Amino acid sequence: MKRLVPILATLAGLALLQWAATALLLDGPIRQGPYYYQILLLAGINVILAVSLNLTNGVAGQFSIGHAGFFAVGAYVAASVSVYGGPAIAGILPNIPLVRDSGILIAATSAGALAAAIAGWLVGMPSLRLRGDYLAIVTLGFGEIIRVLILNIDAVGGARGFTGIPRLANLFWVGLGVAASLAVVRNITRSSHGRALLAIRSDEIAAQAMGINVTRLKVTAFVVSAAFAGVAGSLFAHFAMFLHPNTFTFVKSFEIVIMIALGGLGSLAGAVLGAVTLTVLPELFRGFADYRMVIYALALILIMIYRPQGMLGAGGFLGRIVRMRWKKPVAKKGAETKSADNIGGPSA
Amino acid sequence: MKTKGNVRMKKSIATLATISKIALGLAALLALPLAGCGKKADSNEILIGEYGALTGSIASFGQSTHKGITLAIEEINASGGVLGKKIRLVTEDDQGKPEEALTAVTKLISKDRVSALLGEFASSNSLAAAPMAQSSGIPMVSHGSTNPKVTQVGDYIFRVCFIDPFQGQVMAKFAHNSLKLGHVAILRDVKSDYSVGLADYFTQNFVAAGGAIAGDESYSAGDKDFNAQLTSLIAKKPEALFIPGYYTEVGLIARQARRLGFTGALLGGDGWDSEKLWEIGGDALNNGYFSNHYSVDNPAPEIRAFVEKFKAHNQGEAPDALAALGYDATRVLVDAIRRAGSDKPSAIRDALAQTKDFPGITGNITLNAQRDAVKSAVVLEVKDGKFLYKETVAP
Numbered sequence: 001m002k003r004l005v006p007i008l009a010t011l012a013g014l015a016l017l018q019w020a021a022t023a024l025l026l027d028g029p030i031r032q033g034p035y036y037y038q039i040l041l042l043a044g045i046n047v048i049l050a051v052s053l054n055l056t057n058g059v060a061g062q063f064s065i066g067h068a069g070f071f072a073v074g075a076y077v078a079a080s081v082s083v084y085g086g087p088a089i090a091g092i093l094p095n096i097p098l099v100r101d102s103g104i105l106i107a108a109t110s111a112g113a114l115a116a117a118i119a120g121w122l123v124g125m126p127s128l129r130l131r132g133d134y135l136a137i138v139t140l141g142f143g144e145i146i147r148v149l150i151l152n153i154d155a156v157g158g159a160r161g162f163t164g165i166p167r168l169a170n171l172f173w174v175g176l177g178v179a180a181s182l183a184v185v186r187n188i189t190r191s192s193h194g195r196a197l198l199a200i201r202s203d204e205i206a207a208q209a210m211g212i213n214v215t216r217l218k219v220t221a222f223v224v225s226a227a228f229a230g231v232a233g234s235l236f237a238h239f240a241m242f243l244h245p246n247t248f249t250f251v252k253s254f255e256i257v258i259m260i261a262l263g264g265l266g267s268l269a270g271a272v273l274g275a276v277t278l279t280v281l282p283e284l285f286r287g288f289a290d291y292r293m294v295i296y297a298l299a300l301i302l303i304m305i306y307r308p309q310g311m312l313g314a315g316g317f318l319g320r321i322v323r324m325r326w327k328k329p330v331a332k333k334g335a336e337t338k339s340a341d342n343i344g345g346p347s348a
Numbered sequence: 349m350k351t352k353g354n355v356r357m358k359k360s361i362a363t364l365a366t367i368s369k370i371a372l373g374l375a376a377l378l379a380l381p382l383a384g385c386g387k388k389a390d391s392n393e394i395l396i397g398e399y400g401a402l403t404g405s406i407a408s409f410g411q412s413t414h415k416g417i418t419l420a421i422e423e424i425n426a427s428g429g430v431l432g433k434k435i436r437l438v439t440e441d442d443q444g445k446p447e448e449a450l451t452a453v454t455k456l457i458s459k460d461r462v463s464a465l466l467g468e469f470a471s472s473n474s475l476a477a478a479p480m481a482q483s484s485g486i487p488m489v490s491h492g493s494t495n496p497k498v499t500q501v502g503d504y505i506f507r508v509c510f511i512d513p514f515q516g517q518v519m520a521k522f523a524h525n526s527l528k529l530g531h532v533a534i535l536r537d538v539k540s541d542y543s544v545g546l547a548d549y550f551t552q553n554f555v556a557a558g559g560a561i562a563g564d565e566s567y568s569a570g571d572k573d574f575n576a577q578l579t580s581l582i583a584k585k586p587e588a589l590f591i592p593g594y595y596t597e598v599g600l601i602a603r604q605a606r607r608l609g610f611t612g613a614l615l616g617g618d619g620w621d622s623e624k625l626w627e628i629g630g631d632a633l634n635n636g637y638f639s640n641h642y643s644v645d646n647p648a649p650e651i652r653a654f655v656e657k658f659k660a661h662n663q664g665e666a667p668d669a670l671a672a673l674g675y676d677a678t679r680v681l682v683d684a685i686r687r688a689g690s691d692k693p694s695a696i697r698d699a700l701a702q703t704k705d706f707p708g709i710t711g712n713i714t715l716n717a718q719r720d721a722v723k724s725a726v727v728l729e730v731k732d733g734k735f736l737y738k739e740t741v742a743p
Contacts, residue, residue, distance in 0.1 A: 034458035034484075038451060092731050160541040161446070161472050163497055167479075236447075241479045244446045244472040286455070293403045294443060 014311050018172035021207040024232075037171070041239050043279040044174035045232050050259040051181045051268065052228030058266030059189050060221045061201025062128065066139030068147040068252035069123075070226040074233025075243055078112030079165045082238065084155075086166065104113075105168040107236060109177075112234035113227045118145075120226025121219065128218040131204070138162065143253050150245045161244035169238040178237055181228045186268055188224065197221055250259035262303060264310030273311055286318050371700075389390050393436045394429075396421075396681065396692045399458030399467040399477065401444035409469045409670050414439060416674030417466060419661055430686050436528070438462060446476035453477040457484045463691040464489070466677055469670060471495035473543075478505045487697040491677035492641075494618075495541065497591035500717040504693075506700050506719045508677045508708065509641055510743075512542055515617045516592070518639045518725045518741045523588060523615060524557040524740065526727075527637070531561040532615070533586035535577055535601060536719060537593040541568060546592035546617050562586035567601075569594065578608050579693055588613040595620055599628025605633040613637060613728075621669055626733040641669040642710040643737040644724045654709045671711070676708035711740075731742025 021040070025033035034215045082089075082104050119142075127138035128230045175257045188194050196217055199207040206216050237243055255278065263274025281299060285292045301312065398417055399683035401410035417437065425434050438460045440452035449468060456462050457480065465481055468474045470490035481488040482502035490498055490507040494515070499505045523529045532554060537543035551561050562584040565577035574597075581589065582605070589605060591598050591614060605614070612637040621640050626633060644655055644666050653686055654675065659669040667675075680703055685691060688699035703715040724742045728735040 032459040033453075035455045038454045041448075042451065132601060133550075156543060159539055160495060160497060161475050163501070190522060229612065238446060240450055240476065242446065242450075242476045244476065245448050283451070283455075293443065 001341065011176070013171045014175040015308070016177070017175060018170055021171045026064070038310035039283055040171060041169065041174050041235075043276050044171070044178050045236050046112040046256075046259065046279050047234040047272050048177050048181045048228055048276040050234070050263065050271040051185050051254045052225040052232070053256050054260045054266065054268065054271040055188065055221050058133075058260055058271070059185075059201065060197045060218055062131075062218060063133075063136045063220070064139040064222070064225075065250065065253045065257055066123070066141075067137050067225075067229055067256045068144055068248045068250065069143035070120055070229035071233045071236070072146050072150060072245075072248035073119045074112035074116040074230025075237040075248075076150055076162065076233070077230070077235030078108040078113040079237040079243055080156060081108040082166055082168065083112045083162075083164060085271040086145075101166075104166070105234075106210050108168075108238065109173075109231055112237075116230025116233065117227035117288045120223040124219040124222035124226075128222060140250055140253070142250070143250055147248050148247050150248075151328075157243070159245065161242055163242055165237050165241045165243065167238060167241050169235045174235050174239070174277060177228075177231050177341075181231070182268065182272075184224065184228070186241050188221070189268070193217060193220070198221050212246065225267060258300070262300065262308075262310055264312035267310065267312045270312035272309050277311075300341060352669065378522075384433075392433050394431070394433050394464040395436050395438060395460055396678075397453070397460060397462035397465045398437055398439045398443050398454040399449055399456060399473075400439070400469065400471070400729060402439070402441040402591045404444035406444040406470060409492070410444070412670040413431055413467075413469055413674035414661055414666050415658070415665075416491075416667065416671035417678045418673075418675075419658055420675045420678035422661075423657075424494075424679075424682050425650045430682050431689065431691070433691070435682065438536050438543065441673050442468065442473055442477075444470060444473065446472050449473040449477040450480060453480050453668070457481070457486050462486065463685070463693055464681055464696050466491065466674070466681065468493060471498055474498045474505075475501065478502070481505065485697075486693050487681075489677045489681050491673040496545075496720075503719070504697055504703075506715055508680050508713055508715075508721045508723075509673055509710070510723060511720050511726060512545035513521050513549040514743065515639045515725065516546045516551075517553045517743075518727070519546075519590065519592075519615050519617065519637075520550045520553035520557060520559070521741055522637065522639070522727050522739070523560050523590075523613075524554060527588065528609060529613070530559050530588045531584075531586045532559060532588045533581040533584060534565070534590045535574070535581065536564070536591075537569050537597065538566040540593070542617075543591075543594075544618065547590070550590055550592070567597065567644075569597060571597065572600060574604050575608070578610070582608055586612060588615055590615045593618045593619055595622040595625040596628060599625055599630075599633070602629040602632040604634065606704050618669065620730075621728075621735070626730070633730045634732065637727055637738060638730070638734075639741070640726045640728050642672040642726065643735070644668070644726055645735070645737040647737070648739075650707070651709055657671065672709045676713065678709050679708065680706050680713060 021037055024038040049071060051086045056062050058180045077279060086104050089104050089107050090100045092098050123142045125137055130138060150156060151159050199212060199215055200217060204214055259274035259278050260271050262277060264270030282296050286297050290296050359575060400413050401407050421435050421437050424430060424555040429435060432533060433626040438456060440456055441730060442449040442452045453465060456465060459688045464487040465486055468490060471493040474490045475498055478501035482504045485504060487504050492509050493507055493510055496511045499507055523532055523563060534547050536547040561583045565581055567574055567577060591601055598616055602614055616638040618640045620638040655667060684696050684699035684703060688695040701715060703713060714722045716722050722743050724740050726740050727738045729738045
């Protein structure tokens with residue numbers, strides 16, 4: 001019962017948020033409302049992507065650059081479910097728009113997440129026995145295979161793009177996805193599994209010597225991360241109403257990697273901040289017209305020069321303030337251990 | 349231990365200082381565009397939004413279009429505007445990405461409150477943005493999206509270019525009537541919807557006209573070696589080869605076909621239209637013909653006048669097909685605003701749907717019930733690095 005309270009509170013909070021957003025942004029007095037609303041949704045979807053990739057790349061210390069592949073699997077499977085199976089699902093649900101739409105979205109998102117998880121397992125099983133550069137190459141290859149596969153499947157539009165997807169995602173559902181990904185990744189990181197993953201990141205051989213089933217844990221983290229990329233994909237499909245293979249190139253994978261690197265590899269708050277920053281910055285720079293992407297890139301370079309560990313990375317900006325203010329009375333020894341197992345540390 | 353702690357403290361303070369400097373710098377940067385955004389639409393202006401790939405991998409298309417659109421708007425404003433108001437163009441970059449196109453269009457509609465939209469060239473980007481235009485009730489005129497699906501999104505989406513099937517039809521007509529060919533082989537790019545569409549409609553029309561398809565092989569964009577397909581096709585002794593692909597592969601295919609001893613004509617669509625085509629294919633492309641939206645060499649006086657004006661505005665640069673299409677799309681839209689007598693989006697939509705025989709640079713434009721343009725295409729001949737105007741094929 002106690003566990004239900006925060007869940008119910010989150011749901012109620014999100015419903016309230018959705019109501020407020022509809023009243024203020026969509027139908028309300030704010031002129032740019034729908035534009036802000038859209039950026040909010042995009043930021044949310046990017047947060048899910050970044051937080052989930054952070055589990056593999058930041059916490060477990062593996063280097064995956066195929067996240068867009070799982071994103072694509074989730075998006076296309078979920079869109080297929082709602083386009084082709086939508087009427088059937090609607091048929092078994094009571095004919096209330098809210099219930100029907102939610103039912104279809106939940107079914108589609110579950111299917112997308114499941115498909116992405118299976119894809120993650122298939123890719124992870126053989127390739128997570130590899131390390132470093134090799135894993136990067138395998139995941140990069142996987143992302144491209146998925147994209148080329150989609151190009152050749154006519155039922156999902158092929159090179160034409162997938163049209164006619166209903167707009168079912170709203171701030172409530174994206175918010176729920178963000179909350180779920182944050183909760184799951186945070187709980188995994190803080191559990192004994194998370195400690196084991198951190199050990200793997202520090203030294204795989206030592207971790208194995210300590211009795212950690214390295215491959216199994218790495219695959220688990222990889223599958224969870226892929227599943228959430230699938231959730232993000234489903235939400236994206238039902239928000240954009242149109243999917244095209246060009247959205248899911250390796251450039252998208254790199255964008256997600258940049259988000260977590262910018263935020264601070266391994267830091268949950270960093271992943272959120274990185275994703276939001278990377279969604280909002282290009283929009284803020286619209287006023288520069290032609291020079292927009294130049295300035296955007298320049299901003300990234302500057303941040304990386306001054307904060308190579310990311311905005312909230314190891315003993316990051318906020319972390320430092322926290323330590324300066326509250327940790328001062330603690331014995332120096334304590335501070336040292338704190339920094340040693342700080343999950344925000346940059347991987348070697 | 350103590351010194352280490354001090355160093356730590358100093359370091360944190362130094363970091364804090366750098367962070368605040370960066371934050372200040374960013375804040376200053378942000379303030380700049382925000383200051384520029386303060387300009388509100390006044391009642392003496394009609395706002396038109398343009399979204400296109402001004403950066404990214406297909407930026408050359410977006411830049412050309414933008415030049416055509418700005419030229420048209422400058423002209424209209426110089427001659428007193430429309431309905432006594434000036435037209436103001438708001439341009440947003442979509443980097444050639446579908447999801448960015450959606451964001452750009454949402455911004456144009458909800459923030460700038462544009463009366464109508466112009467864009468995009470790439471069909472995938474138009475398809476991504478069209479549902480937003482449709483659901484917001486803002487008319488959108490695409491200048492270069494030839495995929496039939498684009499205007500099927502809804503009754504607010506129009507285009508001023510012909511669709512893929514029409515190019516197949518044009519080339520079939522041209523091959524049969526002008527080149528007097530009876531046997532043509534096809535080499536299509538299976539991964540591109542554009543190429544498949546052209547190949548299918550070419551086959552359909554060419555066979556209906558009494559011709560025969562000697563062979564039909566395929567490749568995928570990015571391939572470098574086409575010898576296997578070409579050997580099998582050439583063995584069937586076709587009089588011409590129809591290659592409805594993009595210039596990169598077409599150039600290579602032409603070279604390899606000529607090396608295998610093929611001397612017949614090469615036929616294609618507007619994917620050939622690039623200066624790079626000759627760089628890649630060279631001499632092998634002689635005796636090649638392709639359909640296009642417009643020809644810079646067309647002797648018609650209104651086209652000569654457009655070319656001169658465009659050159660005067662763009663340091664002597666000649667307008668390509670996209671510049672001409674952007675120019676036409678803008679003028680068709682402004683003509684609709686004039687006929688509608690109002691800048692109300694729904695009124696503009698209704699007027700757009702009535703567009704009939706609009707004299708454009710890329711042909712006389714009539715918008716049919718599917719909101720697609722019915723207009724003529726031109727066939728160009730590739731000769732020694734130049735694309736020469738051959739003839740105009742009416743629908």
